[in-house]
Amino acid sequence: MSTETTPGPSPADTQPPVTSTRPVVQPGDRIFSGLAKGAGILILVVLAGVAAFLLVEAVPAFTAPSAEIPGGAGFAAYVIPLVFGTLLAAVIALVIATPLAVAVALFITHYAPRRIAQGLGYVVDLLAAVPSIVYGLWGAGTLAPASVALMVWLENNLGFIPFFAGPASTTGRTMLVAGVVLAVMILPIITAVSREVFLQTPRLHEEAALALGATRWEMIRMAVLPFGRSGIISGAMLGLGRALGETMAVAIVLSVSGGITFNLIGNGNPSTIAANIALQFPEASGLGVNVLIASGLVLFLITLAVNSIARFIINRRREFSGAN
Amino acid sequence: MGKAIDAKNLNIYYGSFLAVEGVNMSIRPKTVTALIGPSGCGKSTYLRSINRMHEVIPGARVEGRLELDGQDLYGPGVDPVGVRRQIGMVFQRPNPFPTMSIYDNVIAGMRLNSRKMRKDATDQLVEKSLRGANLWNEVKDRLDKPGSGLSGGQQQRLCIARAIAVQPDVLLMDEPCSALDPISTLAIEDLINELKMDYTIVIVTHNMQQAARVSDYTGFFNIEGTGKPGKLVEMDETKTIFSQPTEKATEDYVSGRFG
Ligand SMILES: Nc1ncnc2c1ncn2[C@@H]1O[C@H](COP(=O)(O)OP(=O)(O)O)[C@@H](O)[C@H]1O
Numbered sequence A: 001m002s003t004e005t006t007p008g009p010s011p012a013d014t015q016p017p018v019t020s021t022r023p024v025v026q027p028g029d030r031i032f033s034g035l036a037k038g039a040g041i042l043i044l045v046v047l048a049g050v051a052a053f054l055l056v057e058a059v060p061a062f063t064a065p066s067a068e069i070p071g072g073a074g075f076a077a078y079v080i081p082l083v084f085g086t087l088l089a090a091v092i093a094l095v096i097a098t099p100l101a102v103a104v105a106l107f108i109t110h111y112a113p114r115r116i117a118q119g120l121g122y123v124v125d126l127l128a129a130v131p132s133i134v135y136g137l138w139g140a141g142t143l144a145p146a147s148v149a150l151m152v153w154l155e156n157n158l159g160f161i162p163f164f165a166g167p168a169s170t171t172g173r174t175m176l177v178a179g180v181v182l183a184v185m186i187l188p189i190i191t192a193v194s195r196e197v198f199l200q201t202p203r204l205h206e207e208a209a210l211a212l213g214a215t216r217w218e219m220i221r222m223a224v225l226p227f228g229r230s231g232i233i234s235g236a237m238l239g240l241g242r243a244l245g246e247t248m249a250v251a252i253v254l255s256v257s258g259g260i261t262f263n264l265i266g267n268g269n270p271s272t273i274a275a276n277i278a279l280q281f282p283e284a285s286g287l288g289v290n291v292l293i294a295s296g297l298v299l300f301l302i303t304l305a306v307n308s309i310a311r312f313i314i315n316r317r318r319e320f321s322g323a324n
Numbered sequence B: 001m002g003k004a005i006d007a008k009n010l011n012i013y014y015g016s017f018l019a020v021e022g023v024n025m026s027i028r029p030k031t032v033t034a035l036i037g038p039s040g041c042g043k044s045t046y047l048r049s050i051n052r053m054h055e056v057i058p059g060a061r062v063e064g065r066l067e068l069d070g071q072d073l074y075g076p077g078v079d080p081v082g083v084r085r086q087i088g089m090v091f092q093r094p095n096p097f098p099t100m101s102i103y104d105n106v107i108a109g110m111r112l113n114s115r116k117m118r119k120d121a122t123d124q125l126v127e128k129s130l131r132g133a134n135l136w137n138e139v140k141d142r143l144d145k146p147g148s149g150l151s152g153g154q155q156q157r158l159c160i161a162r163a164i165a166v167q168p169d170v171l172l173m174d175e176p177c178s179a180l181d182p183i184s185t186l187a188i189e190d191l192i193n194e195l196k197m198d199y200t201i202v203i204v205t206h207n208m209q210q211a212a213r214v215s216d217y218t219g220f221f222n223i224e225g226t227g228k229p230g231k232l233v234e235m236d237e238t239k240t241i242f243s244q245p246t247e248k249a250t251e252d253y254v255s256g257r258f259g
């Protein structure tokens, strides 16, 4: 890549050597810097292209008269239940997967004997390699029917909590099950990221805690978790990104026939944006396509917002991050 | 506060590797004992066996007896966590918790004892410990700032404050000044002189002048060759070790003629 046309640092003999510590630029440095710059620009161009495509294709959905949008009540009424479904499924997945992933990562890095730790780490990585369609089939074919009894129990015993108000689904293809399937899908990525940061906890700080008389768990709370905090958040955000955008698993598992509801164990669930696009796209034409693309744009914005919030959280306590 | 330490025929292993062999050492309460010797002779290993930090390393173990005022630290049913609360440790590289403020660093050990303390009581403890570590005046206006923002010498004194906040009986220091500049080193040495009023102190040092300046007693460790175990060659009052040691090896080492 020959984008590097600016003259390099001028040779020392054309200018008086004011600063004698001018860095020497090797050809390797220049090539690498050119490659890095090129890759960075490429990413921006692709991103801008995607955004432009979404915007241009989405505009007709925003400008069309309400009656022509599916549902007949305008784009907002169409997309809001989908946004709700998307966020609900992703949040359920995150709430289940994050503590589990942190626990598994801690077990692998700080509790398990080395051989078991390696095996377990390998199994978790393998989970990441399973295609999402397989998770979908497992969720709809095995997990959903198996969970019916649990749903009934939840309705009867915890029905006072709005999440479990019922009536319980008889197929089990509920928001809760979709969330659990998503949780299993995002578990590996959160675990892998957490495990890496936990392993990087400086020995120095672990020993500082132990020497103060910390038990292993106290040492983890004092040294490992605070150090790994931003890593856990990054991992959770990566997982959330995957859960928000997951298509097939949700499309297969979730039985869709409703609008906004917090009832997680019923039959009438809002769909998610990604699953809705996958299900509707083959039959869509004309304005229908624009509407789906517009909902995709909304998903894009949600993901962007989620990532910005995560970055904000990570940066807020940078001073205390241990990076200095 | 300030208890005696007695090592009796202490052998210290890393797995099957015998790193330190047959240490017999009596350390009197409220004295400063310096451990000197060439690199790799097992000074750190021995020091870390005193507060049972040694066994944090997988496969590491100890044979023999180690007593704190007569209590066997390796006896059955003795919890290493409890031992470490009685015997504080300061490491070679300053290691305040980077995610905690200066204030929280000082009371980190206290929090572990999970005794609920009132705010004014912890405030007092923080001030007392920081004063005890000669750091109070430098940090009293920024107690809520991260400890990692301090200079190396200040960080090391913060670690000392953290260690003495739990009022241990013994303070172990593993080359506490080796990462510090001369001025900070002097500050720590002054501090050690004050701390021995209350604590029994064992300090590993590479610096012979430092051993001579701060310690009452000095133990010389040596090793015959790589792969051989380190041994305590002799231990005596510091002035004796530096003026008329019994062993030839000690004399060679303290006069800089070892090989
Ligand atoms: N974590 C460890 N695992 C195995 N051997 C070790 C470990 N730490 C130190 N040793 C060995 O123990 C011996 C003593 O080391 P150490 O106590 O660090 O010496 P010193 O502090 O006197 O320089 C050395 O031979 C060293 O290689």
Ligand SMILES: [Mg+2]
Residues within 6 Å of the ligand: B043, B044, B045, B174
């Ligand atoms: Mg050492």
